[in-house]
Amino acid sequence: MHAFGEDRWLAGLFSGFMILLLTFSFAYVIYRLPLLKSRHELDSWFSREAAFLANNWILLFSAFFILFATMFPTLSEAVRGQRLTVGPPFFNQWMRPIGLVLLVLTGIAPLLAWKKSTLSNLVQQFTWPVAALIVTGAAVFALGIRVWSSGICFALCAFVGATILQEFIRGASVRKGASGSDYFTALVGLVARQQRRYGGYIVHLGIVLMFLGFAGQGYKQEKDMQLNPGEQNTVAGFTVRHDSIAVTSDDQKQMITGHVTVFRNGKQLAQMAPARWFFAKHESQPTTEVAIRRAPGEDVYIVLAAYDIGTQNATYAVTVNPLVDWIWLGFGILAIGTGIALLPERAFAFAGARVPEGVVTTSLLLLMLLLPGVARAQTVIQKDALRQQLEGDLMCTCGGCLAPMNNCPMAGACHGLKEQREKVNRMIDQGMTREQIKAAFVREHGGVDVLSAPPDEGFNRLAWALPYVAGATGAALVGLVAYRWTRRPAMPDAPAAAGAEVPVEDALAARLDDELRDLD
16 A cells, blocks of 8 residues: 555555545435434443444544555655655554554443443443453563553453453353253354354454454564574574575576574474575576464564575574464454354254253264264254244243243243243154144144244234235335436426425425335
8 A cells, every 4th residue: 555655656546546435425425414314312422332433433533544644655745845754653653552442442342231331230241351451461560561552452352352251151151051051052052043243252352362463563573693604693582593505496496595493492493494586587586485483472584684605604584573373363263253143044053952951962962973873963953943943933931021932031030931942842852843833832822922923824814915015015116206206307497486385206205215214
């Protein structure tokens, strides 16, 4: 992106593109502003809506800041006649605190209630995360970590990590008590039942790990070492010894390779081989082959910066980059969380069902059962899917929640849900089909109100047909209005008389827009 600010021709193209984009975007937003305007006020700043609002404003500020900093060299040249370079320190000075604020919101937003959070809710939700923040901050200070941004980032990562862990533990505990399964199976079922929510938490976990990698950059150390064969030097606790330089070639290139041995605390860690490659017909543009030694704590990069074949003397640029691998790990977990949130619900059908009372079954055991008999495992999966379907078909009979079995808000304390699930399990084990089980519940309950949807028969067909009729009517109405708009006659030269009635089509279109806005 910085190339757009360094080259005047590219800067002009980029500026024209941004002006065009912003003009049309803002013009369209302003045009639709009456439809986009919220009908509700913000109830409290201690709410999830407020956290999302703050998050969006911070991201908007970041976008404009990066745009400004990218174009600053060109702006400086146009205004003052002097071209200034904007490097990483300028971006880091501004974006480092912005990133920390976004990390805080990552931990705070999921714990806040919608509309308004009460004091008791705040205390209950934030006790353990704040304790993790304080303990980690004290440990960071005791260990002598004095880079302010990295120290704060480590403490905030503990805070956000504790919020995520707390949400998973609480949810898994409730599901374990309701299903009679072990914690691992309950955890998998929890993610299966609320994929978007817990997939989002996994995304947050990936962000935390990425920020750990960012924090490690505060302790990055670099050093240039000019060494003769057998000489060594030290950087960040790593001792680098230059052994030799070798010259080899193949059909495509000539390779100048430095042979290096790396030690730590007197123990040999690795033998590394940074190199320069000269490809045929491109000898003036050699490629640099960086030698990398990876580890969870830090990576060691060694570059062959200069060399002398005759004396075997070499100059190495050595970089110790702490925690950088956590950035890639965090990105992988972020991708996994996104994938979980986007998976169809049926992908988790095997984990979303209730385990019979007294039986502790884990997903690991299910995988072991696949080995002796695939058919048997397939039967178990089909039964679990049938249980999940029936829990959506049947209403909870406790009489208080008025919700299907799979959406009972009192799942952990409902007195009727447990007996109802046991009954469903017995009928499934007896080989009854989905429709037979639903019919048995209707007979026992004495009416179809035990079903979450009326059966498609008799008078109940009206309930099934009405949405389709309404949808078709609405589609026809929208089509009619759109047709009238496109066929609207040309405006007369003379203005309409004052107080003239508004055409029926316009009033209908305004009402339709108003109702569609309510649906959005």
